[in-house]
Amino acid sequence: MNKVTDNFFVSSQIDEGDISFLKEQGIDLVICNRPNGEEPNQTNFELIEETCKKAEIDFIHLPMVPGDLSPELITETKNLIDQTKKTLAYCRTGTRCINLWACANAIDNDIDETIELATNAGYDLGHLRPLLEVLNSTSS
Numbered sequence: 001m002n003k004v005t006d007n008f009f010v011s012s013q014i015d016e017g018d019i020s021f022l023k024e025q026g027i028d029l030v031i032c033n034r035p036n037g038e039e040p041n042q043t044n045f046e047l048i049e050e051t052c053k054k055a056e057i058d059f060i061h062l063p064m065v066p067g068d069l070s071p072e073l074i075t076e077t078k079n080l081i082d083q084t085k086k087t088l089a090y091c092r093t094g095t096r097c098i099n100l101w102a103c104a105n106a107i108d109n110d111i112d113e114t115i116e117l118a119t120n121a122g123y124d125l126g127h128l129r130p131l132l133e134v135l136n137s138t139s140s
Helices: 016-024 045-054 071-081 095-106 111-120 126-138
Strands: 002-005 008-011 029-032 058-061 087-090
Touching: 002 095, 002 111, 008 095, 016 045, 029 045, 029 071, 045 058, 071 095, 087 095, 095 111, 095 126, 111 126
Parallel strands: 008 087, 029 058, 029 087
Antiparallel strands: 002 008
């Protein structure tokens, strides 16, 4: 689990056994940015969703196919971030999650700070700068 901000964390694939730890960490919302069936032995999101519900953690399935960074996904991610719940987003490696977060965050926030927060979480998003600048400029 990589900390991006005090309220947003990203991680690689989780399974139902991780939910009690997430509850202990105060996670209020889990976002799955991964469709089912991407690889063998992947835990289906429905099982994680069911376990989250039992632990009283909100769950959202917001799948992103690699390379499909759509405006709808960015908008929905921004709506979720704006709720300021302590959130963990996961996918296969965490990369889709951090890309979505950065695009959503850049709409209202400084691009250099957005890239720095991602870097501190272990992700180099320098290649996204042109897109983040477009997203930031269209929000003004």
